[in-house]
Amino acid sequence: MNIDFHSLPADQLVVFDFETTGLSPDMGDRSIEIGAVLIENGKITGRFQQLMNPGVRIPLFIENLTGITNAMIKESRSNTEVMSDFYDFIAGRNLVAHNASFDERFLRAEFRRIKKQCSSGIACSLLAARRIFQNAPNHQLATLAQYKNLPSDGVYHRALADAEVTAHLWLSLLAELREQHEFDELTFGFMHTLTKTPKHQLRQFYAKHKVKSPVI
DNA sequence: TGCCAGGCCCTCTTTAGGGCCTT
Numbered sequence: 001m002n003i004d005f006h007s008l009p010a011d012q013l014v015v016f017d018f019e020t021t022g023l024s025p026d027m028g029d030r031s032i033e034i035g036a037v038l039i040e041n042g043k044i045t046g047r048f049q050q051l052m053n054p055g056v057r058i059p060l061f062i063e064n065l066t067g068i069t070n071a072m073i074k075e076s077r078s079n080t081e082v083m084s085d086f087y088d089f090i091a092g093r094n095l096v097a098h099n100a101s102f103d104e105r106f107l108r109a110e111f112r113r114i115k116k117q118c119s120s121g122i123a124c125s126l127l128a129a130r131r132i133f134q135n136a137p138n139h140q141l142a143t144l145a146q147y148k149n150l151p152s153d154g155v156y157h158r159a160l161a162d163a164e165v166t167a168h169l170w171l172s173l174l175a176e177l178r179e180q181h182e183f184d185e186l187t188f189g190f191m192h193t194l195t196k197t198p199k200h201q202l203r204q205f206y207a208k209h210k211v212k213s214p215v216i
Numbered sequence: 217t218g219c220c221a222g223g224c225c226c227t228c229t230t231t232a233g234g235g236c237c238t239t
Binding site: 099 | 217219220222223224225236237239
């Protein structure tokens with residue numbers, strides 16, 4: 001499916017994050033929490049956070065990692081209900097996630113179950129950070145938050161908290177490009193293409209867009 | 217109960233392997 005993200009609003013973006021029972025929807029893993037923040041004109045203006053009950057048990061490892069227990073989701077709404085609401089929340093907006101290939105797989109798998117399709121572009125803050133914050137110790141979300149002194153309440157592995165930090169990371173990446181690389185046409189399309197451009201072709205990419213290259 | 221995947225990227229590479237990220 002070809003996504004025409006250029007036709008979506010340029011001043012709106014949804015940054016989202018899933019907590020799940022494991023790493024692979026193809027192996028039966030399911031979403032247990034979705035968190036998202038809406039960014040409009042560079043500011044967080046909305047939030048979405050819901051636990052959901054997929055009807056499968058949460059492994060102990062995930063309970064310990066996230067703090068989300070089987071008891072907590074027992075009384076939660078079903079994935080069908082929550083994902084329908086989330087579909088409405090993101091409709092017509094482009095998306096960002098940290099290591100987006102992971103969250104995109106779960107997003108598409110959950111939407112497939114409710115017979116919906118994602119028509120948004122999805123950009124990855126992890127790939128962008130690997131290109132722009134090349135001197136970071138590593139590119140885990142928590143490390144980047146500390147490295148760039150991003151606003152954070154210290155909670156990780158909960159969907160809204162991680163989405164919120166990812167949103168600040170995304171704004172930090174845009175600020176870095178504006179301030180250090182003298183580039184101000186930071187459309188979603190530019191950032192999406194930046195993250196999709198293989199690293200060995202980055203010099204050409206920056207030259208084409210007349211951006212001072214952060215490549216070391 | 218314990219286990220699982222996949223895309224990106226580097227290099228001791230491309231006829232491959234392994235680390236990084238996400239839960």
